[in-house]
Amino acid sequence: MVRIARRQTQSMPESAQFFHQTLERYEKPLIRYALNFVGQLDDARDIVQDVFLRLSQQLGGVEADRIAPWLFTVCKNRATDHLRKHHRLVTTENDTLDQEESATEAPGAGLEREEDASTLRQLLDRLPEKQREAIQLKFIAGLSYKEISEAMKTSVGNVGYLIHHGIQTMKEQWHALEAA
Amino acid sequence: MNPSQPSPTMKPEQLTAWVLDEGSPEERAEIAAALEARPDLTSEVQDTRDFCQALSKELNEGDAGLTAMQRSLLLRQTASKKSADFSLRAPALARVGILRVVGMAACLALGLFLVQNLAKRIDQPSELVTVAAAIKKADAVPARQVPSFKEQTLGQVNDGYVISPEMDSRGGQVSKPMVTNAMHTEVSGRAKLADIAQREIGVRAMLIERESVALSDQSRSSEVYQSVPANSFYDTRTNPLSTFSIDVDTASYANVRRFLNEGRRPPRDAVRIGEMINYFPYNYEQPKDGKPFGVQVDVAEAPWRPQHRLARIAIQGAQMNREQVTSNLVFLVDVSGSMKDSNKLPLVKQSLQMLLEKLQDNDHVAIVTYAGESGVALESTSDKSKIRAAVDSLDAGGSTNGAGGINLAYQQAQRGFIKEGINRVILCTDGDFNVGVSSASELESLIARKAETGVFLSVLGFGSGNLKDHAMETLADKGNGNYAYIDSLSEARKVLVEQMQSTLVTIAKDVKIQVEFNPAQVASYTLIGYENRVMAKEDFNNDRKDAGEIGAGHSVTALYEIVPVSLMGRPMVDDLKYQQVEPAAKLDAASDELLTVKLRYKLPDATDSQLVEVAVKDSGKSLSESSGEFRFAAAAAGFGLLLRDGTAGTELTWDAVRQLALSGKGDDPQGYRGEFVRLIDKARGLVESR
Structure with a gap:
């Protein structure tokens, strides 16, 4: 009896x-990432x-070195589910569409210049x-390009492209606002 | 220089990647060298770096983590999880895929195998109905092959029936289809068997589907139970001390009863054995010499392993004269939409009306409601007709303006505060804690602070489907109160009328028990139940460590299963070769004491604890020589063990538990024990028909 109990506690801590x-x-x-949604x-x-909770149920089903992409993928899915459940996704989607269009407008148009933080x-x-x-995924989750590529199911090269262009766009708009 | 074309060999993405510390060492060295050659890029790189830093700072603002409650729940959950849990699932699905292409013979053989497994797997047959809805969407399921199956089985399942054919071990054929709950189907001939096999494959796929649905629905599956690993046996020589907090909660038993009455097996973690035992009032000796409670320890044969001993620690709280104490009660009632069900708010109202009959003229009652918003439905008053009217007019869905419900409730309690009386907030809810405090940890600390000022909190759980079992238990613990689950009017009568004193009048708080086992007598031991109440041995003497409360007239029972030294041919662990194990070297062989129970408690308004010690010898009683109360407590523990599946290697059977319960039933004036015997039969029917 005792021996059985011991064996369990030995493998358990791992x-x-x-x-x-x-x-x-x-x-x-993860909380910061989820907050974005x-x-x-x-x-x-x-x-x-x-x-x-899912991780605890699937320990052994998730490889240790792929844990980060797994966590953030599940987190995003859960956040999306949550929005859908609370009927908020519709508005979010509309916002996103609007925003993508507005990105073609003059940089910084319509933005408040109150403080850098919220501007960013x-x-x-x-x-x-x-x-x-x-x-x-890079800045909040601190994932590597490789991990991001797994989470987003795309190539590492594409991750580099996405991040570079995102940063450049934001940087340009930021400077434009500063100059304004 | 155009920054987007830094050099023919360097892409702009690489520059950004470099700033972000990406790339292999070789790539990084290459880029560093390229940058050396291009000093004009320095400001560009610096600019990107500055921007990334600003962005990182902004995006990582806020230091919020999970609440303390969420974290501890997660950590405890994992400590008890088997890691193989998930990885087993994928191959099972694949097997179903293969089954679709194999011939009838294989179907037959596998079908039989699956049929057996199936019977083990279905623990909540009625859930198959929801799975059937999911199955329509699932491509992997051979739904087309079994068109008749779904209609037919669903009809049966709706009524809670499950087919569980038994296999004849000698012939390898189904000789006797055992049909539970009197569903009559004749099964004969190979064609029919193959048909069944096909159906069962369908069911198997459904079950797998159900599991994954359940998995993806985890956050929505709204009844939440904390996972509790069972206590294991400890070697007395290395762990001579066992420390735990007493627990007078009874919610688990009432909740288990609800499951069984609904024809479902309760989830393992909903079964807390300590609460099974303590649900029942025991006829223990009243304390003498004006002490708040008495402690009595008995030892007899362990019913499920007769070679082991069972030690029962029985604590009996002193009765109090009801007239001496005045109450100031504030009911904090959840009136959100989900409380509309007849077993929720209507039951709350009936319960409160029953309690009112027991109140005395100078007792005060206030009512605060909360839903989307909260408000005072009744200012603290002793006017019985006003209270009655206010209770009557409680209505689900209604809400008034106001701040956080819990703050309002404590305000009311403070306003009507009775020195040396009972001051208590009683939360009535189905699990929604939208009481106006934002986080669980904030709520816990608020409740703990208020408990220090003398206003305690009790939690009454109602209804089903949304029960946050662990959260409710935690809140009641923090508030020096108790947590009861009210599933019926009779349970309301038990908690609020018959045991009103113990529910409302706390006679001692932070009651901890530490048992020291004598290694000369006890080889190893295990505490049965109280898994989530176990404390570190150092916590026993630490008066700042919170523990359980005991109410007037309350009895608390704890059981230890003990492996006597005489039983052990060889020690659990050999003596160490390189060091002397000190306690073993100084065994007090002369002492024939089995163990010593030490108990610490504080009087309700005290901050320092007092100590009680009882030394115990084993007089070698057999089970039949033990008291009826002893046997009944053992039956309650056995019931919990069977439901939790913690019975490997024991002689524990439903029959044994039933006999034990009957032999210890005694007078049973309130009928709780008779009901228990009926529950044993129900549980047995559910578990054995799986």
């Missing part, structure tokens, strides 16, 4: 420890809790979806 480390490392980035901290927390976020929001997603 996955439990892995889970713990993953939680430590990605909890906050849902806006409300409580919602973001629920989504991230759900992401880790607005600029990011105006990027085409793929560029925005790649940049979020």
